[in-house]
Amino acid sequence: MSVQAAEQWKKRRSWAKEIQGWLFTSPYLIFTIIFFLIPLVWSIFLVFQNWNLISPHPTFIGLKNFQEALASPRVWQAFFVSYKFLILFIPLVMAASIGLALIVHSIPRFKSLFAVGFFLPYLASGVVSTLVVQGILSYDGPFNATLRSLFGVSIDWLNNGWTATLVIVLLMVWKFSGYYALIFLSGLQGIPDEIYEAASIDGANAWVRFWRITLPMLYPAFYTVLILAVGLMFSIFTEPFLLTKGGPNMATQTWQLEIYYQAFNQFRSGYGATVALINAVVTLVSIVIIRRIVEAWGRRYGW
Amino acid sequence: MAQTQSQQAAVLQGQKTRQRSGRRVKGLWLYVLAVPLLVVMAFPYLFLILQSFASWDQVNRTFLPTSFTLRSYQWIFNGGGYLAQPWLQALLNSILVTAVDSICMVALGAIVGYALSVMEFRGKKLINNFILFQMFYPGIILLVPTFLIIRYSGFYNTYWAMIIPKMMSLWAVFMYTGFFRSVSPEVIEAARLDGASELQIVFRIMMPMARSITTIIFLFVSMERWTDLMWDLIVVKDASRQTLNVLLSTMFGPYGTYQGPLYAAGVILTLPVLLLFIAFSRNFVKGVQLVLR
Numbered sequence: 001m002s003v004q005a006a007e008q009w010k011k012r013r014s015w016a017k018e019i020q021g022w023l024f025t026s027p028y029l030i031f032t033i034i035f036f037l038i039p040l041v042w043s044i045f046l047v048f049q050n051w052n053l054i055s056p057h058p059t060f061i062g063l064k065n066f067q068e069a070l071a072s073p074r075v076w077q078a079f080f081v082s083y084k085f086l087i088l089f090i091p092l093v094m095a096a097s098i099g100l101a102l103i104v105h106s107i108p109r110f111k112s113l114f115a116v117g118f119f120l121p122y123l124a125s126g127v128v129s130t131l132v133v134q135g136i137l138s139y140d141g142p143f144n145a146t147l148r149s150l151f152g153v154s155i156d157w158l159n160n161g162w163t164a165t166l167v168i169v170l171l172m173v174w175k176f177s178g179y180y181a182l183i184f185l186s187g188l189q190g191i192p193d194e195i196y197e198a199a200s201i202d203g204a205n206a207w208v209r210f211w212r213i214t215l216p217m218l219y220p221a222f223y224t225v226l227i228l229a230v231g232l233m234f235s236i237f238t239e240p241f242l243l244t245k246g247g248p249n250m251a252t253q254t255w256q257l258e259i260y261y262q263a264f265n266q267f268r269s270g271y272g273a274t275v276a277l278i279n280a281v282v283t284l285v286s287i288v289i290i291r292r293i294v295e296a297w298g299r300r301y302g303w
Numbered sequence: 304m305a306q307t308q309s310q311q312a313a314v315l316q317g318q319k320t321r322q323r324s325g326r327r328v329k330g331l332w333l334y335v336l337a338v339p340l341l342v343v344m345a346f347p348y349l350f351l352i353l354q355s356f357a358s359w360d361q362v363n364r365t366f367l368p369t370s371f372t373l374r375s376y377q378w379i380f381n382g383g384g385y386l387a388q389p390w391l392q393a394l395l396n397s398i399l400v401t402a403v404d405s406i407c408m409v410a411l412g413a414i415v416g417y418a419l420s421v422m423e424f425r426g427k428k429l430i431n432n433f434i435l436f437q438m439f440y441p442g443i444i445l446l447v448p449t450f451l452i453i454r455y456s457g458f459y460n461t462y463w464a465m466i467i468p469k470m471m472s473l474w475a476v477f478m479y480t481g482f483f484r485s486v487s488p489e490v491i492e493a494a495r496l497d498g499a500s501e502l503q504i505v506f507r508i509m510m511p512m513a514r515s516i517t518t519i520i521f522l523f524v525s526m527e528r529w530t531d532l533m534w535d536l537i538v539v540k541d542a543s544r545q546t547l548n549v550l551l552s553t554m555f556g557p558y559g560t561y562q563g564p565l566y567a568a569g570v571i572l573t574l575p576v577l578l579l580f581i582a583f584s585r586n587f588v589k590g591v592q593l594v595l596r
Binding site for chain 2: 018032118129276
């Protein structure tokens with residue numbers, strides 16, 4: 001075989017490799033073009049259009065969608081409600097998931113059993129957990145029946161803004177704390193025992209050890225969970241959709257409810273896409289700000 | 304001398320037993336804390352099951368029903384009275400959509416992940432970076448245009464509308480890419496020298512090695528597919544093609560007094576996922592931590 005032939009063979013082989021590589025990634029490429037790139041470009045056009053799905057032709061209306069969205073009390077309500085959820089949810093879910101992780105970590109036996117047991121709520125379909133909550137808390141439901149027989153009071157849980165908010169937040173805490181606990185658990189397992197031993201010798205009690213060692217050492221897990229939880233709070237749909245329809249008096253109105261309502265109930269595609277875009281921007285900006293704050297906190301502990 | 308030594312040993316022994324009993328007591332209060340917590344976490348499931356068997360005049364009236372009946376389940380399986388809904392059809396729809404999508408998400412994830420880690424070709428790095436970008440890109444912006452694509456491609460109100468847009472999980476691709484990168488290249492070279500095709504390498508050699516991560520990926524993607532609400536709700540309007548999750552959500556209001564069957568449907572909806580996880584729970588914690596890291 002001449003040198004030239006060898007070279008040619010090598011070239012062909014490298015071409016074959018290229019083709020094979022692209023062939024194997026082709027499912028991804030096709031999928032990305034149809035369900036990522038085209039919608040991405042289309043969404044840019046949509047936000048400038050007035051288009052209900054019944055009329056055949058969209059009309060260009062410039063920034064009118066943005067003007068309407070920024071003046072809409074429904075959108076502003078979604079904006080405020082997402083922060084209301086955030087402020088209630090983050091401390092509760094952090095305390096619950098760190099607590100669960102600590103229990104699983106320090107329990108001598110049946111670790112996996114408890115870890116899986118605490119994780120099970122995550123598996124519940126939002127529809128089913130909502131069904132259960134609605135059943136328990138309905139006005140003549142078992143919870144009110146118990147309250148009535150014990151204290152003689154009945155509370156209309158889902159028709160009061162604050163209790164309805166609290167119910168949805170607690171439902172989310174129930175669902176996600178076991179899942180987040182697994183993230184904290186791997187953080188806990190990464191803390192070397194020597195640090196605790198050294199601290200004990202120095203006379204630090206369990207309380208001090210938790211605040212000065214465990215919590216700062218859990219920073220990476222804390223960071224991950226925080227970002228997940230913030231993202232989650234800007235994308236709640238199922239629970240308020242079924243439980244309260246955003247009510248009472250829009251107290252549980254969320255971004256996703258508004259997008260669903262405008263795009264798929266009122267069939268206003270352009271306006272729905274605009275609200276979605278605003279939602280995404282608000283979420284991203286919020287996450288960036290929260291990241292900055294938490295990273296500053298982390299730097300104090302040398303992360 | 305020997306006496307002091309044995310004394311020392313006895314003292315040490317005593318310390319040890321004291322330590323051990325101390326640990327046992329400490330463990331005990333942990334269980335006292337953990338077991339009730341477990342009951343609290345399981346409570347909605349217990350409530351769901353109890354209500355699904357409660358006789359209809361007691362549904363949603365008490366935490367602990369006293370008389371039980373199979374009527375709720377009979378209602379579901381017979382398609383019961385005049386408010387009959389295609390519950391069984393919905394269950395089959397759910398199984399079909401979830402099974403096809405989960406298998407596709409795992410298989411495509413493995414194939415593409417293999418290409419993006421083991422294979423060498425121009426543009427690979429770009430694609431890897433683009434996947435990261437896509438994973439962080441807020442999907443909500445794509446919702447309306449993706450719906451329009453489904454609507455204008457004629458897939459609206461068909462199984463395809465539920466199946467095709469969720470056939471691929473970028474997360475699965477990402478996980479497999481990371482895992483296959485850690486496989487030693489000698490294994491792959493040896494297989495190539497033995498004349499194995501690249502597809503054979505993926506499914507005969509790589510996948511058996513990736514069993515634990517595949518289990519976790521499969522569990523997570525199938526669970527997410529099974530419980531998806533918004534997408535399945537907007538692309539399918541005929542009750543005969545709706546998934547069980549969607550059908551149950553549309554039954555929230557109009558059923559009114561027929562709450563029992565809703566709980567039975569809830570049990571049927573929850574049980575498959577629960578059983579699947581419990582079946583794989585032995586390696587679950589370790590596997591999940593591998594994935595979450």
